[in-house]
Amino acid sequence: MQKPLVAPHGGILVNLMASAERAAELKAASRTWPSWDLTPRQLCDLELLLDGGFSPLRGFLGRADYESVVERMRLADGTIWPIPIVLDVPEDLASKLKRGDALALRDAEGVMLAAMHVEETWTPDRGAEAEKVYGTRDPFHPGVRQILEGTNPVYVGGRLEGIQEPAHYDFRQLRRTPAELRRELERLGWRRVVAFQTRNPLHRAHFELTFRAAREAEANLLIHPVVGMTKPGDLDHYTRVRCYEAVLPHYPKDTAMLSLLPLAMRMAGPREAVWHAIVRKNHGCTHFIVGRDHAGPGADRAGKPFYGPYDAQDLLRRHEEELGVRMVPFLSMVYLEDEDRYVPADEVPEGARALDISGTDLRRRLAEGREIPAWFTFSEVAAELQRSHPPRSRSGFTVFFTGLSGSGKSTIANVLLVKFLEAGGRPVTLLDGDIVRKNLSSELGFSKEHRDINIRRIGFVASEITKNGGIAICAPIAPYDETRRQVRAAIESAGGFVLVHVATPIEVCERRDRKGLYAKARAGLIPEFTGVSDPYEAPADAEVVLDTAELSPEEAAEEILLHLKKAGYVGTGGAF
Numbered sequence: 001m002q003k004p005l006v007a008p009h010g011g012i013l014v015n016l017m018a019s020a021e022r023a024a025e026l027k028a029a030s031r032t033w034p035s036w037d038l039t040p041r042q043l044c045d046l047e048l049l050l051d052g053g054f055s056p057l058r059g060f061l062g063r064a065d066y067e068s069v070v071e072r073m074r075l076a077d078g079t080i081w082p083i084p085i086v087l088d089v090p091e092d093l094a095s096k097l098k099r100g101d102a103l104a105l106r107d108a109e110g111v112m113l114a115a116m117h118v119e120e121t122w123t124p125d126r127g128a129e130a131e132k133v134y135g136t137r138d139p140f141h142p143g144v145r146q147i148l149e150g151t152n153p154v155y156v157g158g159r160l161e162g163i164q165e166p167a168h169y170d171f172r173q174l175r176r177t178p179a180e181l182r183r184e185l186e187r188l189g190w191r192r193v194v195a196f197q198t199r200n201p202l203h204r205a206h207f208e209l210t211f212r213a214a215r216e217a218e219a220n221l222l223i224h225p226v227v228g229m230t231k232p233g234d235l236d237h238y239t240r241v242r243c244y245e246a247v248l249p250h251y252p253k254d255t256a257m258l259s260l261l262p263l264a265m266r267m268a269g270p271r272e273a274v275w276h277a278i279v280r281k282n283h284g285c286t287h288f289i290v291g292r293d294h295a296g297p298g299a300d301r302a303g304k305p306f307y308g309p310y311d312a313q314d315l316l317r318r319h320e321e322e323l324g325v326r327m328v329p330f331l332s333m334v335y336l337e338d339e340d341r342y343v344p345a346d347e348v349p350e351g352a353r354a355l356d357i358s359g360t361d362l363r364r365r366l367a368e369g370r371e372i373p374a375w376f377t378f379s380e381v382a383a384e385l386q387r388s389h390p391p392r393s394r395s396g397f398t399v400f401f402t403g404l405s406g407s408g409k410s411t412i413a414n415v416l417l418v419k420f421l422e423a424g425g426r427p428v429t430l431l432d433g434d435i436v437r438k439n440l441s442s443e444l445g446f447s448k449e450h451r452d453i454n455i456r457r458i459g460f461v462a463s464e465i466t467k468n469g470g471i472a473i474c475a476p477i478a479p480y481d482e483t484r485r486q487v488r489a490a491i492e493s494a495g496g497f498v499l500v501h502v503a504t505p506i507e508v509c510e511r512r513d514r515k516g517l518y519a520k521a522r523a524g525l526i527p528e529f530t531g532v533s534d535p536y537e538a539p540a541d542a543e544v545v546l547d548t549a550e551l552s553p554e555e556a557a558e559e560i561l562l563h564l565k566k567a568g569y570v571g572t573g574g575a576f
Contacts, residue, residue: 183316
């Protein structure tokens with residue numbers, strides 16, 4: 001008789017999908033219900049709630065469970081659970097909900113995915129949540145920033161009934177629910193399974209590590225990458241999955257499997273390691289690989305890591321008996337050039353030449369079009385990365401101007417546009433402030449809210465141009481630092497971003513004012529005018545700073561071109 005698979009967390013694999021008859025009944029009733037279009041993170045959470053990936057949860061947490069998870073990493077009944085899974089909604093929607101109501105949960109296209117039976121609503125202390133879950137309130141931490149700036153103020157708790165699972169059109173053969181994966185493990189006779197969590201491509205060091213981990217645990221290997229939301233700036237999951245598929249044949253036959261996990265990462269370090277282990281247990285795994293700074297966001301503004309290198313390992317090790325999942329430490333592997341093999345970093349013989357390439361160095365090699373050594377990664381992976389991420393000289397980028405009205409942004413942007421068009425080589429688009437206001441944001445005013453919307457629209461269009469290999473030149477005022485930061489993050493995920501601060505003094509801008517805008521603003525005829533009645537937040541992160549009181553438009557454009565050439569975005573010859 002075969003030994004059964006490891007039991008799901010809580011003893012039962014939850015399945016919240018309603019029968020066809022019940023689903024039809026719920027959809028008919030939902031015509032009179034309020035509804036909520038789920039955010040990308042909420043969509044990921046919903047999928048794993050419905051299919052049992054988050055067993056034993058049966059819905060978004062209520063207040064008692066939420067507070068218990070935040071304070072002591074356990075549900076109210078004592079079951080270990082480290083990350084709050086909550087549904088955040090705006091106040092206007094929450095005000096319409098009371099206990100016993102039903103809420104239709106929909107995707108971005110309005111398709112109803114689930115019915116939520118509301119049990120309670122409350123306004124949480126999100127600062128305290130950040131402090132407990134992430135160990136900090138520093139908004140430089142992406143998880144903290146998401147809680148403080150990216151979530152709605154009211155939480156809704158309640159039981160779920162699934163209507164249909166979120167739609168995926170990519171890599172369908174690799175997407176397995178916990179129940180589907182468990183059936184496949186049973187079919188193969190795999191009873192000891194080591195799960196490998198990853199949000200990066202697999203290189204030779206990862207291959208050696210995972211191969212060793214499976215061999216030492218006398219287990220099979222599940223490569224289980226996250227294809228939901230990961231750390232901002234991470235490689236897109238399409239490229240990553242193609243890299244995983246390329247590596248899989250290098251493992252001994254029938255020893256390794258690839259399956260995708262639609263998880264929204266929190267970058268919560270130690271707590272997240274425990275959470276990841278629980279999710280893998282629900283998928284049938286008995287062992288889980290945890291690396292240095294597992295699910296960590298890196299360092300703060302001062303360069304200090306948010307978490308110690310082994311905090312995640314230590315926390316999971318303390319709970320592994322209770323969880324029934326064994327922690328396998330991720331060893332840092334290095335390449336011994338003289339011996340042509342990988343070994344753990346702490347086993348390097350004295351005097352041996354050990355080689356490694358950091359993530360930063362790899363990105364630099366890709367950006368510069370340099371060779372990726374065969375000892376570092378498989379040729380198939382190198383080819384995929386080079387195909388998906390061409391060097392800067394062939395990639396799209398955005399030049400984003402910011403500065404006061406009259407500082408010279410538009411004039412310099414037009415000079416730069418002509419320079420690019422003259423050289424040729426890549427499509428160029430100018431998104432000047434007045435052009436955008438007329439064609440993209442004509443309905444917007446000049447309140448802070450509307451200015452932010454306008455800048456985010458510019459950022460979205462620029463990111464699409466950049467992603468598709470073009471050059472976007474953006475010349476709005478863009479007075480607010482946080483909005484510029486959001487735009488930078490969005491565009492840098494697609495290609496290059498260069499912030500140009502036209503730091504011309506306001507006295508000079510005012511003297512140049514052909515439209516008389518400053519005079520009207522000082523007379524109180526134009527409210528919320530940047531530099532007069534509304535603040536301008538000068539950037540501290542600009543790659544290029546210009547003062548057009550000292551430079552002509554053509555000289556200023558040449559300063560920008562020099563930076564672009566130095567950074568590798570444009571060539572030193574005639575063509576760009």
